[in-house]
Structure formats: C-alpha cells, structure tokens
Amino acid sequence: MNENIRIAIAGHGNLGRGVEAAIGNNPDMRLVGVYSRRAPDQIKPRHAETPVYAMEQLPEDTDKIDVLILCGGSKEDLPRQGPELAALFNTVDSFDTHARIPEYFAEVDPVARANNRTALVATGWDPGLFSLNRALGEALLPDGATYTFWGDGLSQGHSDALRRVAGVAGAVQYTRPAQEAISQVLAGERPELTAQKMHKRECFVVLEDGADAEEVRTAIVTMPHYFDGYDTTVNFISAEELARDHQAMVHGGFVIRSGNTSPDTTQVMEYGLKLGSNPEFTASVLVACARAVHRMNALGQVGAKTIYDVPLGLLSRRSPEELRAQLL
Amino acid sequence: MNENIRIAIAGHGNLGRGVEAAIGNNPDMRLVGVYSRRAPDQIKPRHAETPVYAMEQLPEDTDKIDVLILCGGSKEDLPRQGPELAALFNTVDSFDTHARIPEYFAEVDPVARANNRTALVATGWDPGLFSLNRALGEALLPDGATYTFWGDGLSQGHSDALRRVAGVAGAVQYTRPAQEAISQVLAGERPELTAQKMHKRECFVVLEDGADAEEVRTAIVTMPHYFDGYDTTVNFISAEELARDHQAMVHGGFVIRSGNTSPDTTQVMEYGLKLGSNPEFTASVLVACARAVHRMNALGQVGAKTIYDVPLGLLSRRSPEELRAQLL
Ligand SMILES: NC(=O)c1ccc[n+]([C@@H]2O[C@H](COP(=O)([O-])OP(=O)(O)OC[C@H]3O[C@@H](n4cnc5c(N)ncnc54)[C@H](OP(=O)(O)O)[C@@H]3O)[C@@H](O)[C@H]2O)c1
Ligand SMILES: NC(=O)c1ccc[n+]([C@@H]2O[C@H](COP(=O)([O-])OP(=O)(O)OC[C@H]3O[C@@H](n4cnc5c(N)ncnc54)[C@H](OP(=O)(O)O)[C@@H]3O)[C@@H](O)[C@H]2O)c1
Numbered sequence: 001m002n003e004n005i006r007i008a009i010a011g012h013g014n015l016g017r018g019v020e021a022a023i024g025n026n027p028d029m030r031l032v033g034v035y036s037r038r039a040p041d042q043i044k045p046r047h048a049e050t051p052v053y054a055m056e057q058l059p060e061d062t063d064k065i066d067v068l069i070l071c072g073g074s075k076e077d078l079p080r081q082g083p084e085l086a087a088l089f090n091t092v093d094s095f096d097t098h099a100r101i102p103e104y105f106a107e108v109d110p111v112a113r114a115n116n117r118t119a120l121v122a123t124g125w126d127p128g129l130f131s132l133n134r135a136l137g138e139a140l141l142p143d144g145a146t147y148t149f150w151g152d153g154l155s156q157g158h159s160d161a162l163r164r165v166a167g168v169a170g171a172v173q174y175t176r177p178a179q180e181a182i183s184q185v186l187a188g189e190r191p192e193l194t195a196q197k198m199h200k201r202e203c204f205v206v207l208e209d210g211a212d213a214e215e216v217r218t219a220i221v222t223m224p225h226y227f228d229g230y231d232t233t234v235n236f237i238s239a240e241e242l243a244r245d246h247q248a249m250v251h252g253g254f255v256i257r258s259g260n261t262s263p264d265t266t267q268v269m270e271y272g273l274k275l276g277s278n279p280e281f282t283a284s285v286l287v288a289c290a291r292a293v294h295r296m297n298a299l300g301q302v303g304a305k306t307i308y309d310v311p312l313g314l315l316s317r318r319s320p321e322e323l324r325a326q327l328l
Numbered sequence: 329m330n331e332n333i334r335i336a337i338a339g340h341g342n343l344g345r346g347v348e349a350a351i352g353n354n355p356d357m358r359l360v361g362v363y364s365r366r367a368p369d370q371i372k373p374r375h376a377e378t379p380v381y382a383m384e385q386l387p388e389d390t391d392k393i394d395v396l397i398l399c400g401g402s403k404e405d406l407p408r409q410g411p412e413l414a415a416l417f418n419t420v421d422s423f424d425t426h427a428r429i430p431e432y433f434a435e436v437d438p439v440a441r442a443n444n445r446t447a448l449v450a451t452g453w454d455p456g457l458f459s460l461n462r463a464l465g466e467a468l469l470p471d472g473a474t475y476t477f478w479g480d481g482l483s484q485g486h487s488d489a490l491r492r493v494a495g496v497a498g499a500v501q502y503t504r505p506a507q508e509a510i511s512q513v514l515a516g517e518r519p520e521l522t523a524q525k526m527h528k529r530e531c532f533v534v535l536e537d538g539a540d541a542e543e544v545r546t547a548i549v550t551m552p553h554y555f556d557g558y559d560t561t562v563n564f565i566s567a568e569e570l571a572r573d574h575q576a577m578v579h580g581g582f583v584i585r586s587g588n589t590s591p592d593t594t595q596v597m598e599y600g601l602k603l604g605s606n607p608e609f610t611a612s613v614l615v616a617c618a619r620a621v622h623r624m625n626a627l628g629q630v631g632a633k634t635i636y637d638v639p640l641g642l643l644s645r646r647s648p649e650e651l652r653a654q655l656l
Pocket of ligand 1: 010011012013014015016035036037038055071072073074075077094095096097122123124125126127128278279282
C-alpha cells in the first residue's frame with residue numbers, strides 16, 4: 001500500500017528531530033516540513049533539505065498536510081497547541097502528564113469532532129505502548145498484579161535536580177530497575193513493591209573546583225522526593241567524561257503482569273524496551289500512529305482517540321491481507 | 329461496565345476446560361454451558377455446575393448466547409465448525425495452522441458477514457499476541473529484524489515423535505530458547521539465525537524394559553525434521569518421574585524486534601510470555617477477545633476479524649474513560 005501520507009512536524013526539539021529521522025524509514029510518507037514558533041532561520045533541521053516554516057503559516061497549509069505531529073512539550077506547549085491544531089489537522093501527540101490526560105482529552109475531543117479531524121493523544125511508549133500492555137495484562141489475567149519498571153534511563157528531571165546541588169558543575173542521573181525486584185515479579189510472586197524498591201538511582205557528577213565530594217554526595221542521597229529512600233550511587237567524573245559518555249538519551253523499561261488462571265497456575269507476561277534514544281523511538285511510535293490516524297480519519301472515526309482505540313493493524317504499512325498471510 | 333456477556337464453549341478439550349476457568353475471573357461474563365460432539369454424560373466439566381449440552385442443540389440456543397468460543401482442534405474441527413457456527417453466533421477461535429489462516433479467514437468471512445455476526449479468528453498467543461508484536465515491531469522499527477523464540481515449552485508434536493521411537497515407553501519434549509541467541513538479539517546485533525540455532529530440545533524419556541539407552545538416544549538425536557540439526561539433550565527418567573514432574577502444559581516464548589532509528593541508534597522491543605499452562609492462558613485470551621467481539625458486533629463491525637482489527641481497549645472490562653484515567 002503506497003499511500004503517500006503527507007506529514008508535518010509542529011515544534012522542533014528532540015522529538016521533532018526524531019520525527020524527521022523516522023519519516024525516512026517509512027517510504028509511504030513524505031515530510032512537508034517543520035513548523036516552529038521560532039524564526040525559521042533559527043532552526044537547524046536534521047536533514048538540510050527539510051523545509052522550515054513559521055508556526056503562523058500552518059492555517060494556510062491545511063490542504064498540504066494529512067497528519068500534523070505535535071512535538072511540543074507536555075507542560076507548556078501541548079495544552080495550548082493540541083486543542084488549537086486539532087481544529088485544523090489530524091494530529092498525533094505524546095502528551096505525557098499522566099494525571100492530566102482526561103482533562104487534555106476533554107479539551108481536544110470536541111474541537112476535533114466538530115471539525116471532522118482525528119486526534120490521537122498521549123501516545124509514544126509511556127503513555128503509549130506501556131499503557132497498552134498495562135491494559136492487556138489486566139484484561140488477560142484479571143487475577144494478577146502489574147508492575148511498571150523504568151530504565152535503564154536518563155532522567156531529565158533528576159539530572160536537573162542534581163545540577164541544582166551546591167558544588168555540582170554538571171551531572172546526569174540514570175534510573176535503573178532493581179534486578180531483585182524484577183526477578184521476584186518474573187517468578188510470579190506478586191510482591192508488594194514501592195517505586196523505591198523497584199528502582200535504583202545512579203548519578204554521574206562533575207564537581208565544581210574546590211567542592212567537597214562527601215558533602216555533595218550527602219546532599220544528593222538525602223534530597224527529599226528525588227533520592228531519599230532510593231538506593232542511590234554517586235560517581236564523580238570529569239567534565240570530559242560527562243561530555244563523552246553521557247549524551248545519549250537512553251531509556252526504556254518493562255511492564256510485567258503476573259497472574260493466575262487457576263489457583264496453582266501462574267502466567268507471566270512481559271513487555272520490555274531498551275531504547276538507544278528515547279526521543280527517536282518515541283518519534284517512531286508517533287509516525288506509525290500518524291499512519292493509523294490518516295486511515296481512521298478516512299474511515300470517519302473522528303474526535304480525540306488514544307492508543308486503546310486504534311486497531312493495531314492500522315499502524316502497519318502492510319494491508320490486512322498481507323498481515324494475515326505474513327505475520328499472523 | 330457490567331455487561332453480563334453470555335458465553336458458551338463449543339468443544340471440551342484442554343482449551344474448553346481453560347475457558348471454563350477463565351470465565352470465573354471475569355465478573356461481567358456468564359457461562360451458558362459447554363457444547364460437545366460427545367454425549368453430554370461423557371463430559372466431565374471442570375466445574376460440576378457447568379451445564380453440558382449436545383452440539384446439535386446449538387442452533388436452538390442462538391438467543392441465549394452472545395459469543396460462542398470455539399475450542400475445537402485446528403486440524404480437523406475448526407475448518408468445519410468455524411464457518412458453520414459463524415452463521416449462527418459471534419465467535420472467537422484460536423485456529424493456529426499459520427499457513428492456512430488466509431484460507432480459513434476466507435471461509436468464515438462471507439458467512440459471518442451475511443448473518444451480521446462477528447468472528448474473531450486465529451487469536452490466542454501465537455497466533456494472537458505474538459502476531460500483534462511482530463506487526464508492531466515492524467511498524468515501529470521499519471529498519472530492523474524480528475525474532476520469534478518459543479519455549480520453555482512442552483511440544484505436543486515432538487513428544488508424540490519421541491513416543492514412536494522403538495524402546496520408548498513414555499516421553500515429553502521441551503523446546504527451550506537458546507540463551508546465546510537471545511543475548512545476541514537483545515544486544516541489537518541482528519544475527520542471521522535458523523530455528524535450529526534459536527532453540528534447543530530437551531527430552532525426558534522412559535525406556536521400555538530391556539531397551540538400550542544409547543540406541544534410543546541415537547535414534548532420537550538423528551531423527552530428521554524433529555531433532556536432527558538441533559542441540560538435543562536426552563534424559564532418561566522413571567515412569568513415576570514422568571507422571572510426577574512433566575504433566576504441566578508449560579509454554580511461552582519471546583518476540584523480539586531490534587532495529588535502528590538512525591545509523592548509530594539501536595532500539596530493542598521485547599514481548600515475552602512464561603505460561604504455567606498453555607491452554608489456560610490461551611483460554612484467557614479467547615475470553616477477553618470474546619468481550620471485544622461482543623462490543624464490535626454491537627458497533628456493527630461484522631465479518632471475520634483478526635487481532636489486528638481489534639482496538640485493544642475493547643478487551644478491557646474498564647470503560648474508555650477509566651482506561652484513560654487509570655492505565656494510560
Ligand atoms: N509518550 C512518551 O512516551 C514520550 C516520550 C518522550 C517524550 N515525550 C513528550 O515529548 C515532549 C517533547 O519532548 P522533547 O524532548 O522534544 O522536548 P524539547 O526538546 O524541549 O522540545 C519541546 C519544544 O520546545 C521548543 N524548543 C526546542 N528546542 C528549543 C530551543 N533550543 N530553543 C527554544 N525552543 C526550543 C520546540 O518548539 P518550537 O520549535 O515551536 O520552538 C519544541 O517543540 C515532552 O514534553 C514529553 O512530554 C513523550
Ligand atoms: N492460538 C494459540 O495461541 C493457541 C494456543 C494453544 C492451542 N491453540 C489451538 O487450540 C486447539 C485446541 O486445543 P486443545 O488442547 O483444547 O485440543 P484438544 O484437547 O485435543 O481438544 C480439541 C477437541 O477435541 C475433542 N476432545 C477433547 N478431549 C476429547 C476426548 N477425551 N475424547 C474425544 N474427543 C475429545 C473436543 O471436542 P468435543 O467436545 O466436541 O468432542 C475438543 O474441542 C488446538 O488445535 C490449537 O490449534 C491455539
């Protein structure tokens with residue numbers, strides 16, 4: 001099926017750059033361009049040939065774009081851009097403030113519906129693929145328990161927190177799933193676990209000149225909310241090491257459901273991701289979702305949608321016949 | 329959502345008994361009964377209170393049943409029962425002869441469509457959940473490779489083959505995924521692997537009185553198609569051990585996709601199952617799928633369907649609002 005789906009990107013951060021890369025892996029898609037709030041000449045696209053436009057240009061380009069992928073931040077950008085742009089385009093976004101999803105959905109849905117647009121909100125890997133597996137696990141094994149582990153992953157929020165500690169010149173923090181906890185869960189033991197028992201925190205810190213390592217370490221491991229109560233390791237490294245070894249935005253994790261189908265019979269289902277780049281993978285999910293949105297809109301399925309509403313065959317470039325013959 | 333979905337079971341083998349168990353874990357469902365080709369008094373249901381009827385009774389009970397779960401064998405039963413019963417009921421089946429799925433789909437589809445029924449064919453875990461992950465992996469990481477590993481699992485076909493070897497009184501065979509191959513795949517190396525390199529075969533054999541162990545071992549490991557070319561281990565055990573330790577129909581496996589989103593960035597996605605009982609887990613999938621079929625039929629989505637056509641939220645007992653608020 002060569003559908004030649006015309007995709008545009010709204011917002012050019014990590015995710016927007018990731019979408020540029022992902023389009024290249026999908027021969028049924030064509031990138032119309034990147035639209036940014038910043039002046040186009042300020043934007044350096046990943047591929048020199050990607051056209052860059054001002055965001056204000058978007059309303060004039062509705063006929064040129066089949067699906068607009070919203071790559072703004074969840075905190076400040078999407079709450080405004082999502083409802084606004086769903087009036088003009090079919091959209092896909094990766095809104096990831098979990099607690100606010102119902103509110104965000106309620107903002108986008110009526111606008112999209114009134115304009116016959118399809119808006120797939122809050123997709124990616126979490127929310128997104130992990131959400132799918134949480135729901136599947138529960139539906140398939142109703143008598144059971146679900147565990148979401150994150151990592152190994154670079155945590156932006158925790159890295160920022162480290163950088164605010166006095167004496168720290170630079171830092172990154174990795175969240176790592178605790179192997180003991182994973183083993184217990186995979187064994188079907190349904191342990192009671194807190195986020196603290198499920199994850200370890202590993203910090204790589206560059207000290208400021210003259211800073212006291214032990215004082216910095218203590219300030220970190222006792223920091224409330226962020227590190228207190230966690231098994232936290234602090235490694236001191238040079239600025240060169242930080243620049244050389246810790247730039248990749250690795251991430252990932254596991255969703256595990258363990259349950260019983262009868263009193264003596266345990267079943268375990270596990271979904272895991274090991275991501276060399278969080279934004280590039282998330283972008284790949286958004287791009288496949290854009291294909292589904294294009295098709296759902298053609299089928300008259302308008303309004304706000306989540307990954308729970310998408311028949312997953314629509315994500316594939318293959319026709320239903322091919323999927324049945326080749327992959328089922 | 330308490331929908332009180334009325335389920336019936338056609339065929340009472342391992343899977344049919346599994347469905348009996350699974351219904352008990354789903355309070356929105358009620359078991360109407362088991363229908364069998366054998367005389368009802370020959371059937372011993374898992375729960376004494378499960379009503380048992382003759383298969384010929386089915387056409388009279390169309391008003392009593394929302395979804396009929398077909399638990400016949402894929403080789404002899406479903407090719408006849410599937411199209412026939414899709415004229416009368418919404419159905420779910422686990423037809424697993426992969427190569428024949430298109431043919432089977434083509435038999436069921438027109439009948440279901442003509443009678444406004446929804447027939448979800450070839451679901452379970454493979455085909456089913458594994459198929460879903462093969463398609464997802466390819467759609468999300470188009471530049472990549474997919475690997476399906478099976479095991480640790482009791483293989484019925486290979487156990488049967490062992491029992492046909494001269495000198496063997498009883499036997500079971502476990503298929504085990506090769507850890508070295510899994511490690512290579514998880515590392516994103518995209519190795520070229522054959523089924524032989526991906527799996528090991530472990531046999532537990534009870535010898536007949538006077539049989540020569542070495543002769544039996546040689547006959548097994550050199551058996552064409554089944555064992556030749558595989559890393560095969562043969563363990564000799566007593567009849568008591570066979571009866572005590574090798575009755576559980578354990579199974580499982582992994583679908584792994586590794587791919588690149590850009591030349592230097594590897595991403596790995598993994599879906600794994602560790603099943604204490606293959607038929608009980610498969611039955612749990614069929615039961616959740618029956619919920620989706622019931623809802624799809626109510627939405628007017630008739631004809632034959634596969635898991636690729638099902639929005640996965642429909643498998644959940646939760647409403648779309650709840651799914652968004654609790655699990656997304
Ligand atoms: N669901 C999931 O699994 C998942 C996974 C990862 C991320 N996410 C979500 O994706 C969102 C976007 O992530 P991101 O890493 O792409 O965020 P980001 O790099 O901070 O980009 C967000 C926006 O900020 C603007 N921006 C980027 N670089 C800028 C710069 N140098 N100067 C000024 N403005 C700049 C861009 O908009 P303009 O071009 O319009 O200025 C861009 O759209 C996150 O908020 C997160 O919610 C979701
Ligand atoms: N998609 C997947 O992931 C997946 C996984 C596992 C299995 N499967 C499929 O499920 C199918 C059914 O598996 P199963 O283990 O339930 O097969 P099974 O035990 O052999 O039962 C198949 C049928 O044989 C009849 N039967 C059962 N026990 C009998 C007995 N003692 N005497 C005479 N007839 C008997 C039953 O029909 P009546 O009651 O009408 O006689 C039953 O419906 C398999 O063929 C396989 O294709 C699919």
